[in-house]
Amino acid sequence: MAETASILVVDDEKGIREGCRRILISEGYTVDLAGNGKEGLEVITTKPFDLILVDLMMPVMGGLEMMEEVRQYDPEIIMIVITGFATIETAVEAMKHGAYDYMPKPFSPDQLLAVVNRGLEKRRLRLQAQRLMEERDQKLLEVANEESRIHTIVNSMADGILVTNKERQLVLWNPAAVKMINLNEKLGAVKNIEKVVPEKALVRLIDKALSPDSSQYTAISEEIELTRPERRTLMVNVSVIRDKDGRELGIVSTLRDITSLKELDQVKSQFVSMVTHELRAPLAAVEGYLSAYLSGSAGNDPQMNRQMLERAKARAHSLLDLVNDLLQFSRLESKKVERKKELLNLSGVITGTVELLKNQGEAKELEFEVDISETLPLVEADRSEMEQLFTNLISNAIKYNVKKGKVTIAAGSSNHYLSIRVADTGLGIAKENLPNIFDEFYRVSGPETRYVTGTGLGLSIVKRIAESHFGRVEVESKLGKGTAFTVKLPIKKEQ
Numbered sequence: 001m002a003e004t005a006s007i008l009v010v011d012d013e014k015g016i017r018e019g020c021r022r023i024l025i026s027e028g029y030t031v032d033l034a035g036n037g038k039e040g041l042e043v044i045t046t047k048p049f050d051l052i053l054v055d056l057m058m059p060v061m062g063g064l065e066m067m068e069e070v071r072q073y074d075p076e077i078i079m080i081v082i083t084g085f086a087t088i089e090t091a092v093e094a095m096k097h098g099a100y101d102y103m104p105k106p107f108s109p110d111q112l113l114a115v116v117n118r119g120l121e122k123r124r125l126r127l128q129a130q131r132l133m134e135e136r137d138q139k140l141l142e143v144a145n146e147e148s149r150i151h152t153i154v155n156s157m158a159d160g161i162l163v164t165n166k167e168r169q170l171v172l173w174n175p176a177a178v179k180m181i182n183l184n185e186k187l188g189a190v191k192n193i194e195k196v197v198p199e200k201a202l203v204r205l206i207d208k209a210l211s212p213d214s215s216q217y218t219a220i221s222e223e224i225e226l227t228r229p230e231r232r233t234l235m236v237n238v239s240v241i242r243d244k245d246g247r248e249l250g251i252v253s254t255l256r257d258i259t260s261l262k263e264l265d266q267v268k269s270q271f272v273s274m275v276t277h278e279l280r281a282p283l284a285a286v287e288g289y290l291s292a293y294l295s296g297s298a299g300n301d302p303q304m305n306r307q308m309l310e311r312a313k314a315r316a317h318s319l320l321d322l323v324n325d326l327l328q329f330s331r332l333e334s335k336k337v338e339r340k341k342e343l344l345n346l347s348g349v350i351t352g353t354v355e356l357l358k359n360q361g362e363a364k365e366l367e368f369e370v371d372i373s374e375t376l377p378l379v380e381a382d383r384s385e386m387e388q389l390f391t392n393l394i395s396n397a398i399k400y401n402v403k404k405g406k407v408t409i410a411a412g413s414s415n416h417y418l419s420i421r422v423a424d425t426g427l428g429i430a431k432e433n434l435p436n437i438f439d440e441f442y443r444v445s446g447p448e449t450r451y452v453t454g455t456g457l458g459l460s461i462v463k464r465i466a467e468s469h470f471g472r473v474e475v476e477s478k479l480g481k482g483t484a485f486t487v488k489l490p491i492k493k494e495q
């Protein structure tokens, strides 16, 4: 800046102006001149100046008045007063108007340069200090921003976060952690973990990570069961934070609520044990019949033996039914079913299914009444799934019917829906059991249904199929009178 500093000399004496110019230019400064305060102000607005030398007594506008204006215009410009009658009073007056220094006339070139250089140095320092201050403010702002960003991220995480220093004090935590473990965050400054963390198992885990023999691992994961405020399972991961020399700085614990995963796991194993139980009974029966037959312990009566094999066959058949149900069920469950939907007239599907199942009703001497027009409105459906749906409904109407009972199947349409009603005059379902019949594996238990075989999957499959075709199933039933299931499917095309 010293080389390129720009200086304005304001004096009504031409000799002084020119003299100053010569001296300052020889030092490498850029110099402008003005004959009075008014002219000086005009020059100042044309370009930036670092320093001005100003005479006090001038015509048109004096030095004090001009300095006042300059100070308003740019307070960083250094002003030095040159005066012919330097007294303490004039100096004080000049300082009041913002002058940095003053110089009595006459002065030598060295005196002039000494004062000007000092003034410029002052300006340089002042600008530098200002710049440093601005930089510091900027840095502080950045740090504050960074901190608040991390804060926001940590606070909005679904996983709980707890940071402990190696003195076992809690130094950082987030709302998720507070909620998960009922963290006592309103404690004083010293937050020893056993004071703030109510969960003993968690404290033990953190201590384990802090213990001297923990150096072989960097993280420990463990499941922790909570009983308060409610039963929950947390997966806790405790990581040791070390500096670059391997010294421990503290522990970061992340807490993840895995309660619903655990529950799912439990449902799954319940399902498996239920299925294996269902498979075991018929298999054991089949094995029993076959062993009795092979060992001859059942005697030699061919009639008896045949009966036994028939029973074994029936049990094997129901076993196959169960396995087919399970397969279909898991296919529907995994939603990976590939449906081959086509424009379908259900009339053929229904009458075909009735024909197939009719002989199952022979023992009970059931009467079948099928009142279905050959030209039903078309629905968009997968044929084999529709066959399954009606097989399940009609076989229920047969299985849960009474001797000389009746099965009535009818179809009709209203409000863009095709309704197919499968009704029986059988056992009926008690009101309290109705809400459960569409649940997987649900079967009504009672003396009449005791000997009817089944898995309890049939109706849940019916419901899933209807819903995957944008339809629904409704049921009405009266205990001891009979039951009617109605399937409603959207009509794609009238015939």
Ligand code: ATP
Binding pocket: 325, 392, 396, 397, 400, 424, 426, 427, 428, 429, 437, 442, 443, 444, 445, 449, 453, 454, 455, 456, 457, 458, 459, 460, 482, 483
């Ligand atoms: P699956 O059909 O898998 O062989 P299931 O017939 O026992 O076995 P669902 O068809 O799901 O299973 O029926 C569930 C229960 O609802 C049956 O166990 C039975 O108690 C009752 N139920 C179903 N249909 C009728 C009906 N038409 N009349 C009386 N009760 C019925």
Ligand code: MG
Binding pocket: 392, 395, 396, 454, 458, 459
């Ligand atoms: Mg059934």
